[in-house]
Amino acid sequence: MLSMEQTNAGIDIEALKISFYGAGSMAEAIVRGLINQKLTKPEQISMLNRQNADRLNELSEKYGIQTVLNGSTNEQFIQDADIIFLAMKPKDAVSAISSIKHLLSEKQLIVSVIAGLSISSIERVLGKSAAIVRTMPNTSSTIGLGVTGISYSGSVTEEQRKLAETMFASIGINAVVEESLQDSIVGVSGSGPAYVYFFMEAMMQAAEKLGLPADQAKELIVQTVLGAAEMVRTTGEEPAELRRKVTSPNGTTQAAIESMAASGLTEAVVRGMLRSAERAGEIGSDIERSTLS
Numbered sequence: 001m002l003s004m005e006q007t008n009a010g011i012d013i014e015a016l017k018i019s020f021y022g023a024g025s026m027a028e029a030i031v032r033g034l035i036n037q038k039l040t041k042p043e044q045i046s047m048l049n050r051q052n053a054d055r056l057n058e059l060s061e062k063y064g065i066q067t068v069l070n071g072s073t074n075e076q077f078i079q080d081a082d083i084i085f086l087a088m089k090p091k092d093a094v095s096a097i098s099s100i101k102h103l104l105s106e107k108q109l110i111v112s113v114i115a116g117l118s119i120s121s122i123e124r125v126l127g128k129s130a131a132i133v134r135t136m137p138n139t140s141s142t143i144g145l146g147v148t149g150i151s152y153s154g155s156v157t158e159e160q161r162k163l164a165e166t167m168f169a170s171i172g173i174n175a176v177v178e179e180s181l182q183d184s185i186v187g188v189s190g191s192g193p194a195y196v197y198f199f200m201e202a203m204m205q206a207a208e209k210l211g212l213p214a215d216q217a218k219e220l221i222v223q224t225v226l227g228a229a230e231m232v233r234t235t236g237e238e239p240a241e242l243r244r245k246v247t248s249p250n251g252t253t254q255a256a257i258e259s260m261a262a263s264g265l266t267e268a269v270v271r272g273m274l275r276s277a278e279r280a281g282e283i284g285s286d287i288e289r290s291t292l293s
């Protein structure tokens with residue numbers, strides 16, 4: 001991760017107004033990350049949602065940001081924003097973008113976090129080309145350990161690129177990729193945290209079967225996962241090599257790994273990740289079709 005000095009070079013992000021259109025889990029993860037990492041002040045952030053005043057009140061109290069339900073008052077927030085995050089579910093994207101397109105101006109940067117939604121679909125809904133950053137973040141942005149795939153429309157300037165990369169670097173690491181790879185990023189790191197949680201859930205089930213109390217099992221498993229990821233990062237060794245070091249010939253780990261392999265763990269993970277990327281493509285095609293009809 002870049003240091004703040006490096007990431008903030010030459011860009012006064014605190015001076016910019018950032019509006020999140022869609023106040024769900026991903027928007028909250030980014031907002032929390034931006035505030036915790038002190039990239040900007042809560043007063044500069046607004047969050048707009050279609051419904052659920054309770055959720056908005058909670059977000060406003062928790063983070064000190066401005067929140068507003070869809071309606072006439074949100075127009076001002078959209079018009080005043082320098083950066084607009086599109087953060088609703090894919091199925092809501094076309095109608096949401098249509099409803100604000102008359103409020104957008106050329107100087108604004110649009111950042112989409114929506115899985116599958118292509119830059120060309122956004123431009124088709126807007127009826128013109130625009131400065132669009134297509135991203136695929138993940139929820140670990142909440143604690144500054146996110147991963148974000150980033151791609152740009154042709155209208156994004158060098159300075160806007162720097163701005164987008166600075167924002168996402170403050171809440172994790174970035175991978176700037178060709179837009180055609182964005183569905184792959186979904187399969188790898190967008191959905192990725194859920195695979196790890198799923199594996200941890202299975203480990204917790206097993207630990208309980210082995211007689212450990214649930215809270216102790218959780219503590220041991222969290223530290224095991226954290227330690228293993230940190231080992232890969234700090235030693236620079238390949239996961240396969242680190243695994244070999246845990247695995248004594250004919251010992252306990254070998255017995256476990258053989259049993260997991262026989263149950264098709266590798267194939268299940270590979271198939272699942274490819275399916276996630278494929279699903280992102282399907283979601284994108286559905287949206288594209290709806291913009292053509």
Ligand SMILES: NC(=O)C1=CN([C@@H]2O[C@H](COP(=O)(O)OP(=O)(O)OC[C@H]3O[C@@H](n4cnc5c(N)ncnc54)[C@H](O)[C@@H]3O)[C@@H](O)[C@H]2O)C=CC1
Nearest residue numbers: 022023024025026049050087088089090092096113114115
């Ligand atoms: N949750 C995750 O781990 C990740 C999600 N994403 C993407 O982020 C987007 C949002 O996902 P989540 O935050 O998980 O969903 P969510 O369901 O938690 O939040 C979506 C929010 O958008 C609001 N919304 C829908 N239509 C609206 C409209 N017309 N105007 C204003 N607000 C509107 C909904 O009321 C809801 O609060 C999705 O497109 C997803 O593909 C991307 C990366 C990771």
Ligand SMILES: O=C(O)[C@@H]1CCC=N1
Nearest residue numbers: 115138186190191192
């Ligand atoms: O499940 C989803 O569709 C979103 C996109 C990546 C993570 N969550």
